[in-house]
Amino acid sequence: MNKPLQQPSAAALHLPEYGHFIGGEWVSGDSGKTIDLLNPANGQRLSRIQAGNAADAERAVQAAAKAFTTWGHSTPGQRQELLLELARRLKARMQDFALLETLNNGKPIREALHFDLPTTIAQFELFAGAAFHLHGQSLDYPDAIGIVHREPYGVVAQIIPWNVPLVMMATKIAPALAAGNTIVLKPAETVCLSVLEFFREVADVLPPGVVNVVTGYGADVGEALVSHPLVRKVAFTGSIATARRIMGYAAANVIPQTLELGGKSAHIVCDDADIDAAVEAAALSTIFNKGEVCIAGTRLMLHERIRDEFLEKLARTLDTVKQGDPTDPATQIGAQASVMQRDKVLSYIDIGMQEGARVYRGGKRASGPGLDEGNFIEPTILVDVDNSMRIAQEEIFGPVTCAITWKDDDEVLRMANDSTYGLAGGLWTRNLTRAHRISRAMQTGTVWVNRYFNLKPGMPLGGYKQSGFGREFCFDILNHYTLTKSVVINLEEGPLGLFQG
Incomplete structure (x- = not known):
């Protein structure tokens, strides 16, 4: 029988307190709080x-700006080796x-080991190779050479x-480092233990100031960071x-942003779907990371001919899901990441019932x-859901799937895009x-056909609307972490003769 992983002592696994990581050193915060x-x-x-x-x-x-004077001129080989x-x-x-992800976030250890860590590692490996492929171009003209x-x-x-x-963390810093930028990273104040321990692990290989980490509440740190005149770009994932x-x-300061939102x-x-495979996917989409997933398929749109069979099988599948200690390898659904998130999810279930869902x-x-x-x-499965309800239009971010019934392809496309x-x-x-007709008509950045969460390395992920x-x-x-500069070198000698009498 599977048992919870043997946890190392706190001293071996992580520190009892972390400072900010600034200029290659761990420093205390200005507020003392x-x-x-x-x-x-x-x-x-x-x-x-x-x-x-x-x-x-x-x-x-300031530490990142100082480090950029050298890191901004680093070689592709140096950047590749670091990544x-x-x-x-x-x-x-x-x-x-x-284990750190599991302890601080509440996700099952099986997910942390088989999804979070491999995906994180893959980002560093993917962009390590990119360091040698960040190049401009040249354009030939009869009288000039254009260099980009x-x-x-x-x-x-x-x-x-x-x-x-x-x-x-890896999705943000890997491409930024590959392109030669320096970074100030602000992780979430509720769940960041793994990130801080990671930078403690790699502090000896990061050139001082190339990556800096400041923790705290968004209201106290975010505005000062993003509006700083030395910051040239911002990347954000959140609400x-x-x-x-x-x-x-x-x-x-008119700086560009990349935003990955809800x-x-x-x-x-x-x-005509493979019902059993689709049921498995719907169950996974409900419980994966406790539903705290921005790409989860939370509007489950079932054709009326298969609705009853599908819901019965989905309910039976969810009945078998093991919920409990996230460090137990047998656990399939853990705990919501915070009390605030737990209460938010429960409030949406109440809202759904008030709207007429069941x-x-x-x-x-769970008790x-x-x-x-x-x-x-x-x-949780909510049925009798209309696409106009709040529970179908607003992101719940928990293990809640809303089942919506449809009759024909045009109807389901209208509902899918009505968001x-x-x-x-x-x-x-x-x-x-x-498959081609519907997927091309869906107004969304990623469409998985016949396998949900079919994430593949190198495939773009981002949103519409x-x-x-x-x-x-x-x-x-990488285009969002670099600028282009055009240099035009004239090949003709002498004046143009514009002002000769």
Whole structure:
């Protein structure tokens, strides 16, 4: 029988308190205040971080600006070797970092080991190779040579969320480093233990100031960081509300942004689908990372002919899901990352019932041995959902799937596209023409056909509409971390003769 992983002592796994990482050193915060990092499965404190402020952001930006004078002129080989070493360090402590993700986020250890860590490592390896392929171009003219240089921006500010901290950290810093930028990273104040321990692990290989980490509440750090005159670009993953504020801060100095925001993805199941495979995918989309996934297929759109069979099989599947101690390799769904997130999810279930939806499975806080002290919610299916309801239009970010019934392809496409979001989506059909027609008409950045969450290295990930702009997980992002400079060299000697009498 599977047992929880043997946990190393706290001293071996992580520190009881972390400072800011600025200029290659761990330093205390200006305010002297700290924030507790908690284990959402039992509410116990794991560590403390600094409650940063504008003064801390200032120090970090200055350190990054100083480091850019040399890192901005580093060779592709130097950048490649650093990124490969970051991947090697993660591989050497995979169990440790997976456990840190689990302890601070509440995700099952099986997900941390088999998704979060491999995906994080893959980002560093992918962009290590890109360092040698960042080049400009030359254009030949009869009287001139045009040279297009590609150059790094300089200091970039990066703000990441709490749901997949290591993945988001690597997704941000790997392409920025490959392009020769320096970084000030602000992780989420609720879940960042793995990120801080990662930088403690790699501090000896990072040139001082090339990556700086400032922790704290967004209201205290975000504006000072993004509006700093030395910051040349901002990258953010998180909510639309925070993104709007960041865009306002960035407007002060007219700096570009890449934003990966929320989702309310349509997961369309046609009447000719492989029902059993689609049921498995819908169950996974409900429970993966406790539903705290921006690309989850939370609007499950079922053709009326297969609706009843599908829901019955989905409910039976969710009934078998093991919920409990996230460090147990047998656990399939853990605890919501915070009390605030748990309460938000439960409030949306209440809203759904007030709107006329009905709970088909789950619908409440999970209880029982090992669950009562944590932020556990039962995997939930809501039925009788209309696409206009709040639960179908707003991101719940928990293990809640809303089932919507449809009759014909035109109807389901209208509903799928009737959303302010457009991040991801899924489609199940055995008809090739139907698959192409529907997937091309869906207003979303990614569509998975006949396998949801079919993430492949190098495929762009990003949104339409209010799901943001820019594409990550692919080489396209390098265009967002570099500028082009045109140099035109004249080949004709002497004046043009414009002012001869």
